[in-house]
Amino acid sequence: MASDTNFIEDFHWLMDVLQDIDVGLVILNREFEVELWNSFMQNHSARMPDEVLGHSIFELFPELPASWFKRKAEAVFVLHNSAFTTWEQRPYLFRFKSYRPITSIAEYMYQNSTVIPLTDTRGQVNHICLIIYDVTEVAVNRLQLQAANAKLHTLSRTDGLTGLLNRKSWETELHVEFRRFQRHQHGSSLLMFDIDHFKRVNDTYGHPTGDEVIRRTAKVVKDALRDIDVAGRYGGEEFAVILTDTDASGAKVVAERLRTTIEQLTITHEGNSLQFTISLGIAELNPSITDPGAWIEAADRALYKAKHAGRNNSVIFSN
Numbered sequence: 001m002a003s004d005t006n007f008i009e010d011f012h013w014l015m016d017v018l019q020d021i022d023v024g025l026v027i028l029n030r031e032f033e034v035e036l037w038n039s040f041m042q043n044h045s046a047r048m049p050d051e052v053l054g055h056s057i058f059e060l061f062p063e064l065p066a067s068w069f070k071r072k073a074e075a076v077f078v079l080h081n082s083a084f085t086t087w088e089q090r091p092y093l094f095r096f097k098s099y100r101p102i103t104s105i106a107e108y109m110y111q112n113s114t115v116i117p118l119t120d121t122r123g124q125v126n127h128i129c130l131i132i133y134d135v136t137e138v139a140v141n142r143l144q145l146q147a148a149n150a151k152l153h154t155l156s157r158t159d160g161l162t163g164l165l166n167r168k169s170w171e172t173e174l175h176v177e178f179r180r181f182q183r184h185q186h187g188s189s190l191l192m193f194d195i196d197h198f199k200r201v202n203d204t205y206g207h208p209t210g211d212e213v214i215r216r217t218a219k220v221v222k223d224a225l226r227d228i229d230v231a232g233r234y235g236g237e238e239f240a241v242i243l244t245d246t247d248a249s250g251a252k253v254v255a256e257r258l259r260t261t262i263e264q265l266t267i268t269h270e271g272n273s274l275q276f277t278i279s280l281g282i283a284e285l286n287p288s289i290t291d292p293g294a295w296i297e298a299a300d301r302a303l304y305k306a307k308h309a310g311r312n313n314s315v316i317f318s319n
């Protein structure tokens with residue numbers, strides 16, 4: 001008799017603990033009807049046990065992917081092994097709102113979950129227990145770190161003033177394009193251009209206006225190019241563009257479009273109003289260009305010719 005009383009007391013204590021524990025506990029039968037619903041589940045779903053007990057979990061929570069969950073649960077019923085799902089595989093099983101203050105960026109509670117088999121006195125598994133862990137803090141920290149790393153990666157590749165690729169990452173792209181040419185021998189051209197008499201812009205209007213001229217030039221480049229073209233800020237007021245699948249005559253069309261757009265641009269900055277021009281050099285890749293450095297040199301030589309021919313024009317490289 002005493003041991004019966006102890007057993008009942010132990011059982012009640014155990015139930016109290018399970019009710020109040022800070023993880024979600026749900027017991028389901030073979031029909032996926034809820035047989036236990038602890039206070040964690042109650043609080044986060046705002047559904048009382050009498051609303052859920054005896055009802056199918058899929059009818060109660062349509063967001064729970066039924067066929068996926070049944071497959072997972074079936075393995076637990078049959079093999080008697082536990083199954084684990086992380087928030088990275090599925091952010092949540094139950095769409096509970098996230099209330100934690102530090103996690104304002106998480107609208108919903110991120111969850112890990114385990115499904116464990118419940119063996120009866122005959123050694124059979126006719127019930128499973130679904131355990132839900134709130135891992136919102138871990139998930140949000142991880143996601144913030146990933147976002148910060150992605151941002152850092154982008155920042156390390158781009159030029160702060162213009163948002164174009166910086167010289168180092170642009171040169172990496174040039175090497176990639178050069179290797180692609182060696183394999184496929186497709187047409188590919190390099191455009192290098194430089195703002196004419198830029199020193200005068202700085203000297204006349206000041207450095208901030210000079211910076212604005214560089215920024216606006218970069219914007220013209222971004223607006224004028226196709227997504228596959230790769231533009232970079234090569235130096236102070238020098239820009240470089242890889243025009244993929246473009247021969248010299250195609251590159252000349254792009255160059256002239258850039259040149260005339262910039263020629264027609266009027267920049268107004270800090271009370272200054274000014275116009276400016278650019279000079280461009282074009283070099284189409286051909287088998288006599290044996291490395292990326294020689295390709296840049298060819299475009300640079302064409303640019304030099306454009307400068308010496310009076311500026312505000314574009315020149316195609318020829319030996």
Ligand SMILES: Nc1nc2c(ncn2[C@@H]2O[C@H](COP(=O)(O)OP(=O)(O)OP(=O)(O)O)[C@@H](O)[C@H]2O)c(=O)[nH]1
Pocket residue numbers: 161194195196197198199200202206207208209210211214235236237307311
């Ligand atoms: N405002 C500003 N000026 C820069 C920046 N980077 C380089 N410069 C200036 O750009 C000027 C380049 O002058 P030069 O190389 O003599 O060429 P230029 O005056 O454009 O003359 P040409 O190229 O021969 O037409 C220098 O005065 C640099 O100080 C920058 O980020 N911002």
